[in-house]
Amino acid sequence: MGPLLTLEVCQTLRAAVRAASPKLECTLDLGRSMTMVEVSEAGWSYQGQRFPHLETCKARTIYYWVDGAFQPVARYTASLVKLVPTVSGPPTFEIDGIKMLPTARVSPYSDAARKVDLIQPNGKVILDTCGGLGYFAGWCLHRHARQVLSYEKNPDVIWLRSLNPWSPQIGGGLKLVKADITEVIGSLPAESVDAVLHDPPRFGIAGELYSQIFYEHLSRVLRPNGKLFHYTGTPNKLTSGRDVPGEVAKRLRRAGFVTVFDGDGVLAVNKGG
Secondary structure, eight states: OOOEEOHHHHHHHHHHHHTTOSEEEEOSSTTSOOEEEEEOSSOEEETTEEEOOOSOOOTTOOEEEETTEEEESEEESSSEEEEEOOTTSSOEEEETTEEOSOOSSSOHHHHHHHHHHHTOOTTOEEEESSOTTSHHHHHHHHTTOSEEEEEOOOHHHHHHHHHOTTSOOSBTTEEEEOSOHHHHGGGSOTTOEEEEEEOOOOTTTOGGGGOHHHHHHHHHHEEEEEEEEEEOOOTTHHHHOOOHHHHHHHHHHHTTEEEEEETTEEEEEEOOO
8 A cells, every 4th residue: 555645744744845854754554653754855755666745735635646646535436435534543534525434522443443342242243234444344353253244335435445544454354245235134144143333324315224124124134132333423403303313213122122322323232023
């Protein structure tokens, strides 16, 4: 993986030039590590390769090296999908300008760790319904899950993962399937997973992931007493008064779950239909 630049890194490189500092330690992998680079007015060197200074470096944009130039880590197919830097290092991502991971008060990576711990993944087979950047899956592996079955339908999001140093590597205990979980969950065997992590886009974008029939499928594939964490957030609460977490909890109870509210989601235990 080549170097990744953010506005902060670009400013640090330029500051070294102004200070006439020939060498600089900085991060080129979004905070995962620090590395030494050689800096001059003409550019900078990393792992024996020369790179130019970016003439224009925008905030909220990550740049990667491709075809002899730095380009934003973003793609537009059916929608604009973009990797976005955070102050904590691990990036979030946006689809058509809508932020997909919480970043206001916590790192999206640390946030994923807390939620993964709720389902106690050690030794378990985990269903990760909406894989995203893979932070849930990565923490499940760190917490010694036996296997993680992760589904992600958007090929552009999977491409973001390939450039994100904080995303887990595929293989070993992680199986990433490019598919819409709502289309394949009916074919998954009953009682085949020990726990579920469900982090869907907001209801207005993907209402099918909040449907009664989908929750009944989750109950079917989850073993008795298996745990489910369902991220909900609180979309539209201030503008419409709609209680999405309450609606989710009600449907989950109909599907056979016992529920409690936990942070920005619902923690549920499968008691059967």
